[in-house]
Amino acid sequence: MDPVATTTLLTGETTARRTTVFMKFLMATTGALFVFYVLMHMYGNLKIFAGPAAFDEYAEHLREILVPILPYSGFLWLFRALLVVSLVVHAYAAFTLWSRANGARPQRYAVKNAAKGAARTKMMRWGGVTLLAWLIFHLVQFTIAKVNFNGAFSADKLKLDGHPSTGLLVIASFQLWWVVLIYLIALVALGMHLFHGVWSGAQTLGWTNSATSRRLAHTTAHLVAGIVVLGFAIPPLAILFGIVKG
Amino acid sequence: MNLTLNIWRQDGPNAQGRMVTYQLADVSEHMSFLEMLDVLNEQLVEKGEEPIAFDSDCREGICGMCGLMINGKAHGPEVTTTCQLHMRSFHDGDTITVEPWRATAFPVLRDLVVDRSAFDRIIQSGGFISVNTGAAPEAHSVPVPKPKADRAFESAKCIGCGACVAACPNASAMLFMGAKVTHLGELPQGQPERWARVVKMVSQHDHEGFGGCTNTGACADVCPKEIPLDVINQLNKDLRGSMSKRA
Ligand code: HEM
Ligand code: SF4
Ligand code: FES
Numbered sequence: 001m002d003p004v005a006t007t008t009l010l011t012g013e014t015t016a017r018r019t020t021v022f023m024k025f026l027m028a029t030t031g032a033l034f035v036f037y038v039l040m041h042m043y044g045n046l047k048i049f050a051g052p053a054a055f056d057e058y059a060e061h062l063r064e065i066l067v068p069i070l071p072y073s074g075f076l077w078l079f080r081a082l083l084v085v086s087l088v089v090h091a092y093a094a095f096t097l098w099s100r101a102n103g104a105r106p107q108r109y110a111v112k113n114a115a116k117g118a119a120r121t122k123m124m125r126w127g128g129v130t131l132l133a134w135l136i137f138h139l140v141q142f143t144i145a146k147v148n149f150n151g152a153f154s155a156d157k158l159k160l161d162g163h164p165s166t167g168l169l170v171i172a173s174f175q176l177w178w179v180v181l182i183y184l185i186a187l188v189a190l191g192m193h194l195f196h197g198v199w200s201g202a203q204t205l206g207w208t209n210s211a212t213s214r215r216l217a218h219t220t221a222h223l224v225a226g227i228v229v230l231g232f233a234i235p236p237l238a239i240l241f242g243i244v245k246g
Numbered sequence: 247m248n249l250t251l252n253i254w255r256q257d258g259p260n261a262q263g264r265m266v267t268y269q270l271a272d273v274s275e276h277m278s279f280l281e282m283l284d285v286l287n288e289q290l291v292e293k294g295e296e297p298i299a300f301d302s303d304c305r306e307g308i309c310g311m312c313g314l315m316i317n318g319k320a321h322g323p324e325v326t327t328t329c330q331l332h333m334r335s336f337h338d339g340d341t342i343t344v345e346p347w348r349a350t351a352f353p354v355l356r357d358l359v360v361d362r363s364a365f366d367r368i369i370q371s372g373g374f375i376s377v378n379t380g381a382a383p384e385a386h387s388v389p390v391p392k393p394k395a396d397r398a399f400e401s402a403k404c405i406g407c408g409a410c411v412a413a414c415p416n417a418s419a420m421l422f423m424g425a426k427v428t429h430l431g432e433l434p435q436g437q438p439e440r441w442a443r444v445v446k447m448v449s450q451h452d453h454e455g456f457g458g459c460t461n462t463g464a465c466a467d468v469c470p471k472e473i474p475l476d477v478i479n480q481l482n483k484d485l486r487g488s489m490s491k492r493a
Contacts, residue, residue, distance in 0.1 A: 008367075009450065014446050015445065016448075016485055020458035020459070101415070103457075104455055105348050105457070199461070203475075207479075
């Protein structure tokens with residue numbers, strides 16, 4: 001762009017749906033859906049403390065939600081479709097705003113901005129990319145291919161009553177320190193994402209107009225981030241240290 | 247005090263800029279930052295060099311013309327305008343780096359001077375109310391609740407300096423816009439154009455090449471008029487409202 005401002009006043013129709021603020025609405029609403037999902041997922045993971053059978057049973061119940069109104073697994077697939085669409089929207093908006101932001105300041109300052117703003121923005125963006133990479137690994141490992149990295153567990157040992165058990169696969173996987181480490185790194189990224197994201201989403205949606213609601217949004221963000229990190233970190237650590245056994 | 251100054255020099259809008267180092271001796275702590283630059287400029291003129299171009303007008307913190315990035319902080323180490331910053335905020339032997347606001351929408355014209363007419367166009371696109379001039383109505387005929395009047399006033403304090411954009415990691419102008427949207431949106435006179443205003447202003451903002459907001463609050467931290475971050479919340483809320491309320 002020419003360095004001298006030659007921009008003119010926009011003429012013609014403008015619409016709210018083509019603004020950066022609308023893009024943030026999309027990020028905030030899809031983000032809110034992820035928060036709900038992540039909390040449910042965390043609850044499900046804690047079932048491992050009741051043993052692999054109870055864990056598998058919970059997974060089975062998910063497939064029976066709204067049966068017989070919906071077919072077996074129907075709700076699960078609808079919800080998965082919604083999550084995938086949301087993820088595409090969330091990531092698309094994130095990358096679009098990221099590249100816009102880069103374009104908005106091509107020439108950096110000589111003195112690096114030490115303000116919290118730059119660090120938070122980096123944390124959201126690179127943390128988001130980390131989450132995306134981890135998500136692919138995670139889905140391949142436990143959902144799509146169900147890969148077992150633990151040589152101590154043969155295919156037979158991963159079966160419960162003759163059926164392959166996801167609960168046992170989880171236990172086998174987290175007996176490996178490096179698998180636990182990958183998950184802990186992803187959790188740090190998730191925790192930081194929520195630490196800023198939950199507050200940011202509330203502000204994006206216009207819910208933080210009073211001092212009380214702002215304080216509430218910040219507290220909720222810190223609580224959600226803390227609960228999610230703890231709740232997800234406990235099962236892998238309990239397995240690694242032999243508190244939960246197959 | 248004696249200072250080392252690293253200052254951005256750029257001969258024109260299309261010229262390649264560079265950092266130039268100057269030594270300045272015997273600076274009084276009572277000088278304002280701009281007076282310190284005036285002294286440096288006098289010395290440069292005496293030596294037959296081009297003085298450093300920078301913006302200022304009122305020099306009393308109300309016009310919004312001045313604005314420099316000082317050691318990586320918009321308007322320097324205090325929460326005030328650059329013209330109201332005094333050298334007592336620095337120490338003998340300090341090195342001070344001075345840069346112009348950096349944003350695609352604020353192109354550098356010369357040295358430390360940037361073109362902020364993008365702000366004017368944002369205001370022109372919707373930051374106004376349409377009234378017939380001539381016969382001023384009786385002020386008491388339009389009551390304004392005190393909390394709304396207070397918030398409108400607090401938001402109206404924005405002087406359009408651009409520090410919020412300069413400090414924002416995304417070079418976003420949401421605080422500036424939020425201030426205007428909140429100022430007019432809290433008042434009865436601002437209602438008829440309220441829902442169209444926010445859409446037009448944000449559209450013009452995006453068109454100018456400012457970035458989106460990530461709600462970090464870097465803007466509110468440096469705003470010399472202490473415009474609070476919640477005006478951006480109000481802006482978001484009004485934009486959401488516009489989608490259902492606008493005819
Ligand atoms: C997996 C890939 C993901 C990527 C690439 C990603 C990326 C991002 C980025 C870059 C932002 C800031 C965008 C901006 O304001 O410019 C953001 C915001 C947000 N993200 Fe994510 N994210 C991901 C997953 C998640 C997950 C799993 C959750 C929730 C558990 C989540 C919740 C949020 C929330 C609540 C916001 C705040 C929206 C706002 O600022 O209004 N994201 N995401
Ligand atoms: S909101 Fe504050 S920092 Fe931004 S232009 Fe107005 S007075 Fe300057
Ligand atoms: S010169 Fe007017 S505000 Fe600084």
